[in-house]
Amino acid sequence: MHYERTIRPIRLYRTNRATLPPVRWLEELADRLGAARAHRFGHGDHDHGESATDAEADVLAAIRERAGEIHETLAHDHGVFAVEFVGSTGGGKTKLIEELLERAPTDEQIGAIVGDVAGEDDATRLREYGIPVENVNTGKECHLDPGGIETALSAFDLEELDTLYVENVGNMVCPADFPLGATVRVLVVSTTEGDDVVAKHPLLVQKCDAAVVNKVDLAEAVGTDLDRVRADLARVAPDVPVFETDASSGAGVDELGDFLESKRGEHGHHGHDHEHDRVHHPGE
Amino acid sequence: MHEISVASGILDRAITAAEEHGADRIDAITIEIGRATHVNPEQLVFCLETIADGTAGEGATVRTETVDPVAVCDCGWRDEPDDLGLVGGFAPDVRCPECGERTELVRGRECRLASIEVPEAGDRTEQTATQER
Ligand SMILES: [Zn+2]
Numbered sequence: 001m002h003y004e005r006t007i008r009p010i011r012l013y014r015t016n017r018a019t020l021p022p023v024r025w026l027e028e029l030a031d032r033l034g035a036a037r038a039h040r041f042g043h044g045d046h047d048h049g050e051s052a053t054d055a056e057a058d059v060l061a062a063i064r065e066r067a068g069e070i071h072e073t074l075a076h077d078h079g080v081f082a083v084e085f086v087g088s089t090g091g092g093k094t095k096l097i098e099e100l101l102e103r104a105p106t107d108e109q110i111g112a113i114v115g116d117v118a119g120e121d122d123a124t125r126l127r128e129y130g131i132p133v134e135n136v137n138t139g140k141e142c143h144l145d146p147g148g149i150e151t152a153l154s155a156f157d158l159e160e161l162d163t164l165y166v167e168n169v170g171n172m173v174c175p176a177d178f179p180l181g182a183t184v185r186v187l188v189v190s191t192t193e194g195d196d197v198v199a200k201h202p203l204l205v206q207k208c209d210a211a212v213v214n215k216v217d218l219a220e221a222v223g224t225d226l227d228r229v230r231a232d233l234a235r236v237a238p239d240v241p242v243f244e245t246d247a248s249s250g251a252g253v254d255e256l257g258d259f260l261e262s263k264r265g266e267h268g269h270h271g272h273d274h275e276h277d278r279v280h281h282p283g284e
Numbered sequence: 285m286h287e288i289s290v291a292s293g294i295l296d297r298a299i300t301a302a303e304e305h306g307a308d309r310i311d312a313i314t315i316e317i318g319r320a321t322h323v324n325p326e327q328l329v330f331c332l333e334t335i336a337d338g339t340a341g342e343g344a345t346v347r348t349e350t351v352d353p354v355a356v357c358d359c360g361w362r363d364e365p366d367d368l369g370l371v372g373g374f375a376p377d378v379r380c381p382e383c384g385e386r387t388e389l390v391r392g393r394e395c396r397l398a399s400i401e402v403p404e405a406g407d408r409t410e411q412t413a414t415q416e417r
Pocket residue numbers: 357358359360361380381382383384385
């Protein structure tokens with residue numbers, strides 16, 4: 001597996017162990033037989049101060065914190081409205097972004113970050129719209145992470161940018177644990193993924209601000225019960241607005257665009273409600 | 285599926301903690317994994333054991349504990365939320381059973397290094413400060 005080794009290797013045994021005095025040697029033997037100290041990392045309910053390690057003991061919380069910093073940089077320092085799209089490969093994320101680009105006012109400065117395990121296909125498609133696009137190849141990683149976004153952001157002039165579209169790697173599992181700091185996260189499922197796609201990936205659905213059911217025109221042809229998809233969305237994430245689109249013809253995209261614009265307005269420098277750790281809210 | 289990056293984060297922290305305790309070997313690592321995450325315990329253990337080779341964590345016993353979600357509501361309700369009873373997946377109900385408002389998960393979304401065990405050996409004068417924390 002692709003893995004950047006960041007751990008400093010530590011020698012297990014002192015090279016001069018053989019010369020240790022007998023008492024020390026006995027101590028070491030005792031250690032190996034089980035006499036051990038345990039350090040429990042606090043939940044913050046200890047009466048002593050936590051060490052730096054304690055505070056970082058939750059790696060997923062650290063990732064959420066990092067996403068929060070990206071959100072601060074984008075939304076609050078530079079006024080960039082970032083929209084992330086998550087969903088399976090082939091669900092229509094790129095096509096939806098293209099449809100939104102078609103509808104964007106000419107003076108809107110838009111950029112895009114596209115995550116893919118390999119290749120530039122999606123990035124190339126979006127570049128045809130004359131916008132700056134950063135392609136992030138994640139290698140064997142299955143999702144974009146805040147670190148990858150941070151690197152990609154250095155390629156943009158954030159002062160100039162009004163909107164940033166982020167297309168995550170096609171994956172409905174991992175992004176649930178890896179928020180990226182976008183103001184709005186849009187889930188894209190398509191009817192061709194079957195009518196149980198929502199029930200199979202509920203944690204990701206709960207981490208989104210809007211759900212798009214795409215390719216509704218194909219539902220009947222592929223035998224997908226749209227009512228089941230709707231019911232599952234309502235049960236898993238009752239507050240998440242749902243948009244039904246056929247991105248190939250552009251049907252339903254206007255409604256999604258209007259919703260996104262309303263979020264841009266809501267989420268300015270003022271009146272920002274920071275409900276970021278609500279169960280269903282991804283903005284962390 | 286992202287167990288490798290999570291494992292490397294956990295191992296990093298375990299090694300730092302061992303250093304803080306003046307230990308150059310880790311005997312055991314316990315990890316708490318929230319149910320409302322997609323971290324797979326078996327895969328995480330496997331990844332951690334693999335990348336620990338050649339570090340102070342080599343050979344450490346790796347244990348995982350599952351953390352059930354705990355939700356709180358502005359109305360004062362705090363409890364384990366209902367799971368939605370989905371066949372294919374798990375998700376907590378995001379609504380408060382008392383007042384119907386949205387709740388917030390305060391537990392269940394973590395993947396945290398819960399404890400490490402290190403040898404009782406070494407320079408005792410250095411250890412008194414950090415022992416039995
Ligand atoms: Zn309540």
